[in-house]
Amino acid sequence: MTKRTIPFFNYSYIFKEREEEFCKALTETCRRGAYIMQQELTNFEEKLSSYLGVKHAIGTADGTMALITSLKAAEIGLGDEVIVPSHTFVASAAAIHHVGAKPVLADCARDHLVDPVDVARRVTKRTKAIMSVQLNGRTANMDPLLKLAEEAKLKIVEDSCQALGSKFKGRFAGTFGVAGAFSFYPSKTLGCFGDGGAVVTNDDAVAEQLKLLRDHGRGPDGKVWEFGYNSRLDNVQAAVLLLKLQNYDEAVAKRRELARHYHEALKDVSEILLPPGPDESADHFDIYQNYEIEARDRDRLRAYLAAEGVKTIIQWGGHVIHQFEKLGLNSDLPYAEAMSAKFMLLPMNTSLSNEDVDYVSEKIRQFYRK
Numbered sequence: 001m002t003k004r005t006i007p008f009f010n011y012s013y014i015f016k017e018r019e020e021e022f023c024k025a026l027t028e029t030c031r032r033g034a035y036i037m038q039q040e041l042t043n044f045e046e047k048l049s050s051y052l053g054v055k056h057a058i059g060t061a062d063g064t065m066a067l068i069t070s071l072k073a074a075e076i077g078l079g080d081e082v083i084v085p086s087h088t089f090v091a092s093a094a095a096i097h098h099v100g101a102k103p104v105l106a107d108c109a110r111d112h113l114v115d116p117v118d119v120a121r122r123v124t125k126r127t128k129a130i131m132s133v134q135l136n137g138r139t140a141n142m143d144p145l146l147k148l149a150e151e152a153k154l155k156i157v158e159d160s161c162q163a164l165g166s167k168f169k170g171r172f173a174g175t176f177g178v179a180g181a182f183s184f185y186p187s188k189t190l191g192c193f194g195d196g197g198a199v200v201t202n203d204d205a206v207a208e209q210l211k212l213l214r215d216h217g218r219g220p221d222g223k224v225w226e227f228g229y230n231s232r233l234d235n236v237q238a239a240v241l242l243l244k245l246q247n248y249d250e251a252v253a254k255r256r257e258l259a260r261h262y263h264e265a266l267k268d269v270s271e272i273l274l275p276p277g278p279d280e281s282a283d284h285f286d287i288y289q290n291y292e293i294e295a296r297d298r299d300r301l302r303a304y305l306a307a308e309g310v311k312t313i314i315q316w317g318g319h320v321i322h323q324f325e326k327l328g329l330n331s332d333l334p335y336a337e338a339m340s341a342k343f344m345l346l347p348m349n350t351s352l353s354n355e356d357v358d359y360v361s362e363k364i365r366q367f368y369r370k
């Protein structure tokens with residue numbers, strides 16, 4: 001096999017891929033001086049809400065602010081507990097902390113998503129909400145979580161930052177609870193050229209609240225109704241996102257095709273645990289934001305792949321949230337704990353070819369044959 005160089009993510013590709021169209025849209029928007037809360041933002045919000053079949057989409061500065069404003073709009077605050085998986089970006093727990101509530105960490109299951117059985121164990125009198133994190137482009141099995149939320153009168157706020165277009169039983173990630181947060185960070189499946197985010201909701205009152213919160217608490221008449229934030233999605237980013245949303249289904253299909261290739265090539269390698277395959281369950285439609293495996297001898301495997309030209313990444317720098325001791329969070333999370341020594345991401349993005357995936361897979365097989 002001739003040697004290939006496969007970066008983990010190709011940041012310049014996302015611009016060069018459609019450079020002319022992007023330049024045209026950006027020039028057109030900037031020539032009008034349309035920078036903040038202009039037509040492109042409104043158009044993008046409409047397109048995003050119709051794509052997801054929800055009533056409202058509200059652009060925000062980034063995914064973290066989408067989470068913070070979602071929690072605020074869901075009236076979560078001082079003294080409340082919110083259950084969130086430990087295997088997530090620290091921003092999920094930080095958002096809970098910043099609204100005055102306490103993040104209570106839950107374990108994950110074999111598919112790396114939150115374990116509903118463990119969530120149920122962690123409910124107390126103070127629990128107000130569950131933040132389900134739809135990690136790696138997969139939507140959790142929401143049935144037990146919705147049932148638990150109903151029984152214990154808990155709200156669901158979704159961190160769907162990694163899961164735009166992912167579905168569980170035909171229903172889109174982000175549409176299960178009070179509100180769902182999305183991120184358009186460049187390496188996310190719908191990435192812009194900087195920071196960006198959005199919240200979606202079917203609740204009219206929550207939507208109104210979110211619009212106030214993202215713009216200093218100001219209503220359309222300029223009157224301030226409460227203290228808010230400066231957290232608007234830039235209009236030029238909205239212009240880029242509008243273009244990218246047009247072809248989003250193709251991008252998702254491509255990722256699923258790459259995942260299918262990984263799955264076929266690696267399913268019989270006993271030293272690694274693969275994420276669920278794209279055709280494994282009719283209940284799940286995964287969009288493969290990431291292709292996260294568990295690997296025996298992970299660090300040596302990573303070094304071997306790097307020497308063979310393949311760059312991999314370990315999410316969160318290799319630490320799930322309870323391992324950041326300074327945050328002082330609960331830490332009895334056996335699956336996440338054991339997984340943190342084994343998890344890693346293989347290259348997964350639309351700049352890759354099936355041959356690239358075959359190359360990565362063959363190098364992994366070679367490593368374990370030795």
Ligand SMILES: *Cc1c(COP(=O)(O)O)cnc(C)c1O
Nearest residue numbers: 062063064089091161162183185
């Ligand atoms: C990306 C991400 C966020 C935060 O998004 P930003 O846009 O970077 O603020 C939150 N949660 C998860 C799971 C993410 O992957």
